[in-house]
Amino acid sequence: MTSQLIKGFKVGHCTDLEAATGVTVVLCEEGATPGVDLRGAAPGTRETELMRPENMVDRVHAVVLAGGSAFGLAAANGVVGWLEEKDIGWPTSTGVVPIVGSAILYDLGVGDAKRRPDAAMGYQACSDATTALKGKGTVGAATGATVAKALGMERCLKGGLGFAEQSLPGGLRVQAVCAANGVGSIVDPASAGLVAGPRDEKGRMLAPLDAYLSGAALEALGLVGEATTLAVVMTNAQLNKQEATRLAMMAQAGIARAVVPAYTLGDGDTVFVLATGEQPVRPGELTSLGAVAADCVSRAIVAGVKAATGLAGIPAAAEA
Secondary structure (H helix, E strand, O other): OOEEOOOOOEEEEEEEOOOOEEEEEEEEEEEEEEEEEEOOOOOOEEOOOOOOOOOOOOOEEEEEEEOOHHHHHHHHHHHHHHHHHOOOOEEEOOEEEOOEEEEEOOOOOOOOOOOOOOHHHHHHHHHHOEOEEOOOEOOHHHOOOEEOOOOOHHHOEEOEEEEEEEEOOOOOEEEEEEEEOOOOEEEEOOOOEEEEOOEOOOOOEOOOOHHHHOOOHHHHOOOOOOOOOEEEEEEEEOOOHHHHHHHHHHHHHHHHHHEEOOOOOOOOOEEEEEEEEEEOOOOOHHHHHHHHHHHHHHHHHHHHHHHOOOEOOEOOHHHO
16 A cells, blocks of 8 residues: 655655664655654754754755664765765755755664664665655564563564654645654554553563553663654645744654653654645644644554564564
């Protein structure tokens, strides 16, 4: 199943199932107004400071989500190279400089920790990018993703990459791509049902807070930097950087609804917003956009985990 992306966007993946890692790139070759919000305590990012409302550059050309922890930031170099070849970037006196944001998640404990996303994988993800979203579950940046890690990696479940979208009256559209790799359990806000939780000795999924209330999570959570949920929210709305930043802040609520707990010491939870500016926003309509964006983020997280397949000995929620 594929969904047509909002005009001006392409999404591509590079997936290494053997190493259990990968890259997802969101391209906006004509440029898009950026916003970003970081809530987790262990982020790994590139160009997020540039996206702050008070700073100069107001257009970005891609956002890269990657595995590989800090090593995976190298994937963005391949995206920069791909864009430069097409003369896409911020104009300067010596030529264009592609503006590429990025955030990484920790997947080194799954697959081969010595094989991480690099510039070649970022370049390949760009070459794979299309206007029809393809790929979900164990793909791209979420290839090695895991969730429900409260009792350690031996009790976790497979994370995944998901997509959700919503249209508003008047022509506004919102789409979200999310890579779920959080410490927390996954809950479906629509039904309050448990999608993925840490497994007990008999393989049964525990409720989101059980491991914390019992104290069982204390020892397992010593590995505090090995998680993170990432999201890119795309919209055709006409926003400035301040408004795009506010939209990213509101969209973060989607992570908190679907990942329990979110924003922990082990997570680098980050939400990017990219706005093409095609559709004017009426006074007060930013609130509606934020409400919809948060819902898209939570639904994308749930969809990605539900679509995931087991890898490297880690079962998917559907298999548990």
